[in-house]
């Protein structure tokens with residue numbers, strides 16, 4: 001399978017081909033999604049919520065991202081592999097941002113990093129890009145700022161905040177970002193940003209007018225017992241499948257029907273006779 005690069009994504013935008021991106025956090029998922037034809041795999045810091053069980057992405061560290069990126073990069077063969085720079089790993093200084101991006105690429109095996117924020121991140125983006133780190137930007141709802149925003153709410157509803165999101169997108173493109181995630185913004189705004197930019201937009205809760213879409217794997221596959229955001233579409237219901245299988249297992253173990261002869265190894269008769277006489 002042909003490798004997807006940042007250049008592939010730019011060409012896809014030019015030719016009007018939509019980009020399919022999905023989060024992945026481990027080897028088997030990365031392998032399955034890669035073989036299924038995903039263009040981009042994201043080791044999202046959403047793993048703090050869907051894998052680690054936290055309420056927000058704030059507790060996720062660079063070590064966690066490196067650990068998961070490493071598993072994903074061993075499973076994926078073809079998709080562009082992007083990993084989030086987690087909360088507070090790129091703000092203290094340009095040097096800190098650079099060192100953490102380097103860890104995620106060198107130890108984690110990612111091809112690119114993603115970071116949250118608008119024009120205030122432009123200097124960081126261009127610093128990383130100048131060093132050969134491809135950067136995907138992320139604006140609209142930026143979950144690492146959940147405590148500053150006061151919750152996970154739709155962004156860009158007023159004229160002023162919609163204008164700010166459009167200007168942020170232009171500033172990030174000018175800074176050298178190769179793509180921008182638009183999260184939880186009105187569809188018309190996302191379509192307008194998409195039209196004004198020459199780099200691809202990837203939407204989540206941003207309507208159909210983006211150049212691509214991204215979903216969180218566990219929400220997409222219904223592999224969760226918790227809250228699922230409104231923008232998510234469940235393409236499968238893994239929770240039911242897993243629980244059904246687990247209930248059957250408990251039943252078969254407790255009533256003695258598992259293991260069956262097919263899962264059992266026996267001594268040959270001579271050995272058994274000698275042993276048990």
Ligand code: KIV
Nearest residue numbers: 023044045046181214
């Ligand atoms: O962490 C994540 O999964 C993300 C996507 C929702 C874009 O940032």
Ligand code: NA
Nearest residue numbers: 044045046084
């Ligand atoms: Na994220």
